[in-house]
Amino acid sequence: MNCLLIYESELTSDNTAVISGKRLEYLVERHQIKEGIEISGGVINGKLGKVKVKSFSKDSAEIELHCSLNPPIRKKTSLIIALPRPQAQKRIIQAAATFGISSLYFIRSENVEKSYFQSKMLNSHNVNKNILEGLEQAVDTIPPEIKIFKRFHDYLDFYDSKDSEEESKILFCLTATKENILNHKVNSSKIYAIGPELGWNKYERNEFANRGFEILSLGSRVYKTEQVALLCMQ
Secondary structure (H helix, E strand, O other), X not given: OOOEEEXXXXXXXXXXXXXXXXXXXXXXXXXXXXOOOEEEXXXXXXXXXXXXXXXXXXXXXXXXXXXXXXXOOOXXXXXXXXXXXXXXXXXXXXXXXXXXXXXXXXXXXXXXXXXXXXXXXXXHHHHHHHHHHHHHHHOOOOOOEEEEEOOHXXXXXXXXXXXXXXXXXXXXXXXOOOOOHHHOOOOOXXXXXXXXXXXXXXXXXHHHHOOOOEEEOOOOOOOOHHHHHHHHHO
């Protein structure tokens, strides 16, 4: 990986961390760490720089940190995504961290399989693991906000509690006739709502439209959810 990231809970001082257990196994597998190596690194939600493995054993690794650089600037982009298949969940979470978007919300839609919400990809361990891998790929330390809403109205209540008046709001719909995103100009702050492959139903479209979302098409082709998500993250 391009960057070794440390959790704040692993710090034993401002510039030293000790890693053990499953996290040590992860570092050995992903970074092939050994005593004396120095690589790019940082602290999650903190600074970037260099980290050095001071000591290493089968039980623990002591890491020395020299981190004073700010992480990359975040994109003012939020994605609302009707929950896709489990493997797509994993790829979208990693991409959200790699592309540096601000937030990712998985929500319920009538055309979403209920069983998708039982996916092990949505447990906190796997969500955090995929965020970490996405951040390490990008050499970044700031994770996106990720929330999961098992009811459509739970997300609407959450949305209504937030101030989003200055954001460009776009809902993708299979039956829309307006210009597609590739030709559409938006503000620097954006919210995209990406439906299931079968599309949002009429009620869902109306609820988004009532909140100022512009309904656009991606053209005549039908894309996978993760493909549209990657387009919106760029």
